[in-house]
Amino acid sequence: PRRIVVVGASLAGVRAVETARRLGHRGPLTLIGAEEHLPYDRPPLSKEFIGGSVVTGPPHLMDQRQLIDGLGVTVRLGAAATALDVDQQVVEVDDMPVAYDALLIATGAQARTLPGTEGLGGVHTLRTLDDAAAIRAALDTGARTVVIGAGFIGSEVASAARRRGLPVTIVEAQATPLVRAVGEQAGRALAALHVRHGTDLRCGVGVAGLVGHERVEGVALTDGTVLPADLVVVGIGAAPVTAWLESSTLALDDGVVCDETLAAAPGVWAAGDVARWHHPDLGVALRLEHWTNAGDQASHAARNMLEPANATGYRHVPYFWSDWYRQRIQFAGLPDGHPQIVHGDWESDAFTALFRQGDRLTGALTLNRRGDIMKYRALISRGGSWDEARELAARRNAMTR
Ligand code: FAD
Known part of the structure; x- marks a missing residue:
């Protein structure tokens, strides 16, 4: 391919442009990102960035010099792709056409929100640097925190609040957290970590609604309890960012559907949290939301993209980590x-x-x-x-x- 375009300027996008250059691609390489920030790493956001006693800057993956001068990438930040025409090989970016010979979709995932809580101060999800900065500012003021959802991100937020000596409650609808991720027994063992470190973990109870007018004041539970709160972090999972592809001919099914080689259509590839690919060994379609996969998958997709005739299957054993307390x-x-x-x-x-x-x-x-x-x-x-x-x-x- 002569012109390579990558949509999504985060971990998968950055790894893809790096790999393309490393493997000798000399043609134009464009990286398009909806956020204003230079590409940054997400795992530190729910750990050091909000929980550390020393104020740290954004955990950038690459600085401007490395990306633009070093790799010779044309970077467009604060620019969202809004549509894709697979036949014409054109992506619309802010309503301007950008033509490509090979395209990588790396638009990741976005946090699910709690319906009806939009615009209420003190209520946040945690996906972006801006989300993390808002949560850190609230923790700085000693906020009483309620986390909705005992998944990995919610658990890390609770851990960060405890590290700062603040009271925190986690509300989890399931009787045991993380059953889908690690199974029942392991879910129970991990839940015990919260209890051991002074987090008030309430399982098997739902959220009836949030209390407060302009700012949140509490969380009302389905058992009638109202938990006072200055900060509510909603950690109920993420959804792949595919709305911009709905008018395209790509197959979408909780992610961009790809074959074993990560191809979604001729000249179109996907990687990272947005991609659902057919695993060559496991025989199932998987979509992962793990850091290691996003980087490895993007490198693999970039390699296949450069040599589509020799494209190989992506045989990845899922791996993730999480840090609590x-x-x-x-x-x-x-x-x-x-x-x-x-x-x-x-x-x-x-x-x-x-x-x-x-x-x-x-x-x-x-x-x-x-x-x-x-x-x-x-x-x-x-x-x-x-x-x-x-x-x-x-x-x-x-x-x-
Ligand atoms: P993303 O990082 O989601 O990036 C996608 C980018 O595309 C975003 O910047 C988005 O703005 C941009 N974009 C979206 N739509 C458009 C569009 N239409 N046009 C242009 N740009 C667009 N994983 C672990 O294994 N261990 C951990 O400890 C861990 N901790 C985490 C902590 C947090 C707080 C979060 C949020 C995630 C964590 N993860 C962790 C998961 C890991 O960070 C993700 O798997 C990884 O970021 C996925 O990378 P990605 O590039 O596929 O997608």
Whole structure:
């Protein structure tokens, strides 16, 4: 392709332009981003950026010099793509056509909001740098915080508030948090971290509504309780950003539907939180919202884009981490069936739990066992058996006893 256009200037977009140049693309390379900011990294936003005692600047992925002078990328910030014509090979950006020979869609995901809370002061989601700055400012004033949703982001926000010594309550509709992400037993074990660190975790109760006129004053629960609040952070998940593609001919199904090679249509590729691709080994369509996937997938898509005739399948073993109360949670693979503890126990400060399907290792969850996770991930990637996983566990235990 001569002209490469990347829509979405975050992790996936930046990795794609980097990879394209590294692999020798010399033609025009354009990066289009809806936000005004230079590309930045999201994981620190719910961790150091809002919870740290030292005020940190935006966690930029690249500065202007690296991006524009170094890589020779034409960067358009504060500019949103509004439509795509696959046949004509044109993206509309602020109603101006931008022609491409190859396009990467990397528009990520946006936070789901609680209906009816728009415009109420003190109520935030956490997806962008601007969201994080508003939450940090509220925590600076000692806000009493209620987090709606005990997912990873909500849990990290609660942890950040506790780190600053502030009272925080999490309201979770499910009886156990994170069941879909890590399974029932592990969800319970992780929920216990909140309780141990002084977060008031209320599960199995819904939000009836928010109290307050211009600013939020409290959260009314379905059991009749009203929790006083100066800051409410809504952490109820994210949705892929595909509204701008609805008038195109691309297949959309909770994300941009791609084949094994991450192609969505001739000349069109997708990567990151927005992409749902057919996993060549697992035989299912997956859309991940993980940092490691966004970067790896974008590099893979860029490589395929440069040489479409030799495009290869994207065989990725999912991996993510999350930090709560200075504890490191890591997960690799998929949470199938009942996990088995192979190090520590569910109540201990450090444990490793493995998931199996038949005689295969399918997933691994660790708490504060940083050396373990990539070993299990590599085993899953090789299609390792359950017996091999048990042997690996025995070796790891002998080393770290
Ligand atoms: P995004 O980062 O969502 O970026 C998409 C970009 O596209 C955005 O800047 C958006 O403004 C832009 N855009 C959207 N529509 C348009 C348009 N029409 N035109 C132009 N631009 C557009 N993952 C982990 O594994 N571990 C963690 O600890 C972790 N922590 C996280 C903490 C927070 C607070 C958040 C929000 C996410 C976290 N993640 C974590 C997930 C990780 O950050 C994401 O998987 C990653 O950011 C996805 O990158 P992306 O480039 O695909 O999409």
